[in-house]
Amino acid sequence: xxxxxxxxxxxxxxxxxxxxxxxxxxxxxxxxxxxxxxxxxxxxxxxxxxxxxxxxxxxxxxxxxxxxxxxxxxxxxxxxxxxxxxxxxxxxxxxxxxxxxxxxxxxxxxxxxxxxxxxxxxxxxxxxxxxxxxxxxxxxxxxxxxxxxxxxxxxxxxxxxxxxxxxxxxxxxxxxxxxxxxxxxxxxxxxxxxxxxxxxxxxxxxxxxxxxxxxxxxxxxxxxxxxxxxxxxxxxxxxxxxxxxxxxxxxxxxxxxxxxxxxxxxxxxxxxxxxxxxxxxxxxxxxxxxxxxxxxxxxxxxxxxxxxxxxxxxxxxxxxxxxxxxxxxxxxxxxxxxxxxxxxxxxxxxxxxxxxxxxxxxxxxxxxxxxxxxxxxxxxxxxxxxxxxxxxxxxxxxxxxxxxxxxxxx
Ligand code: F0G
Numbered sequence: 001x002x003x004x005x006x007x008x009x010x011x012x013x014x015x016x017x018x019x020x021x022x023x024x025x026x027x028x029x030x031x032x033x034x035x036x037x038x039x040x041x042x043x044x045x046x047x048x049x050x051x052x053x054x055x056x057x058x059x060x061x062x063x064x065x066x067x068x069x070x071x072x073x074x075x076x077x078x079x080x081x082x083x084x085x086x087x088x089x090x091x092x093x094x095x096x097x098x099x100x101x102x103x104x105x106x107x108x109x110x111x112x113x114x115x116x117x118x119x120x121x122x123x124x125x126x127x128x129x130x131x132x133x134x135x136x137x138x139x140x141x142x143x144x145x146x147x148x149x150x151x152x153x154x155x156x157x158x159x160x161x162x163x164x165x166x167x168x169x170x171x172x173x174x175x176x177x178x179x180x181x182x183x184x185x186x187x188x189x190x191x192x193x194x195x196x197x198x199x200x201x202x203x204x205x206x207x208x209x210x211x212x213x214x215x216x217x218x219x220x221x222x223x224x225x226x227x228x229x230x231x232x233x234x235x236x237x238x239x240x241x242x243x244x245x246x247x248x249x250x251x252x253x254x255x256x257x258x259x260x261x262x263x264x265x266x267x268x269x270x271x272x273x274x275x276x277x278x279x280x281x282x283x284x285x286x287x288x289x290x291x292x293x294x295x296x297x298x299x300x301x302x303x304x305x306x307x308x309x310x311x312x313x314x315x316x317x318x319x320x321x322x323x324x325x326x327x328x329x330x331x332x333x334x335x336x337x338x339x340x341x342x343x344x345x346x347x348x349x350x351x352x353x354x355x356x357x358x359x360x361x362x363x364x365x366x367x368x369x370x371x372x373x374x375x376x377x378x379x380x381x382x383x384x385x386x387x388x389x390x391x392x393x394x395x396x397x398x399x400x401x402x403x404x405x406x407x408x409x410x
Pocket of ligand 1: 107109131132133134135136137203234235236237238239240241297298344346347374375
């Protein structure tokens with residue numbers, strides 16, 4: 001018989017001035033100081049309560065601030081946790097890759113959307129919306145469909161990878177193509193939310209991030225209730241690094257682990273305001289006006305969750321660095337061709353960054369590292385095709401076929 005108690009104190013709290021808001025208030029940023037908000041969850045429960053439950057987001061339902069019985073779910077989370085011995089050996093570390101592309105719509109956003117859309121329904125709203133570099137919109141459209149809500153998504157015109165655009169449209173999202181970049185699309189979406197046209201489900205929404213913290217939960221759980229030495233991941237709008245760190249803190253506070261990992265964020269060189277702030281030991285960013293990178297998912301110059309992300313990095317004795325597009329594409333290929341894990345370019349930033357930090361001696365030999373790869377290779381088929389050699393055209397003639405195979409095709 002499992003003995004446990006659950007104590008959940010639910011409040012929305014400003015991460016800078018600690019101003020609190022009621023759990024049922026629709027508020028995205030602090031009305032007092034303008035900073036970002038988080039849901040304050042205090043849980044006292046023995047980890048035995050998780051025994052026998054299937055791995056996935058809702059395994060940790062006691063830690064999620066919405067009603068589990070009414071959850072809008074597509075069975076998200078429970079993603080592969082692959083030990084990558086070949087790359088690990090080359091780098092002299094113990095490497096695990098958390099494959100978030102295996103979520104229902106192919107990215108980690110599904111964990112957040114499940115909780116976010118459940119919250120939207122609890123609040124009684126009928127329309128949800130977001131700005132997106134692609135994945136958030138795909139996920140939002142799918143979960144809105146599942147929850148029976150209208151969805152409106154604002155995408156930077158001509159800048160969204162094909163797979164993501166196809167998903168947002170096909171799941172029934174009302175897609176608006178904004179003549180501007182992601183940061184400008186998010187400004188417009190925020191205005192729509194302020195005027196109550198939409199319930200905003202970008203990562204500025206503290207409830208969405210509650211779902212994403214489950215990546216941290218699963219990593220700890222899968223390592224046998226131990227912390228890795230380091231978690232490394234790509235950073236764009238900076239919600240994910242913040243939420244994974246929140247999950248880690250909550251499991252630490254619950255007494256499930258005694259150590260915490262070093263949080264390591266990787267950005268693209270053409271979009272690295274957080275890396276710059278980190279190098280300057282600052283808690284403020286200088287937004288990048290025209291961010292540019294092949295990794296379209298993280299082509300973001302003014303990340304909304306920068307305060308939380310920088311706190312996660314400083315509080316964990318962490319690190320931030322950037323990688324070039326070339327390093328990203330090399331890492332994307334390496335992961336696919338060495339370990340069979342196909343990810344979109346932004347996701348490969350974690351592997352590219354890891355390689356760089358090992359070479360620079362920032363990552364120690366023998367470290368146990370978890371690299372989070374955030375989205376599926378098919379999200380951006382153009383990038384995958386461009387990075388590969390063209391298929392050879394062959395007549396249906398066995399001798400010609402043999403002659404080609406006997407050489408090496410690529
Ligand atoms: N990797 C992928 C594949 C993403 O889609 C994103 C963000 C990130 C990493 C960065 O995560 O923003 O939490 O720091 N994509 C958002 C979107 C912005 O609209 O789909 P973050």
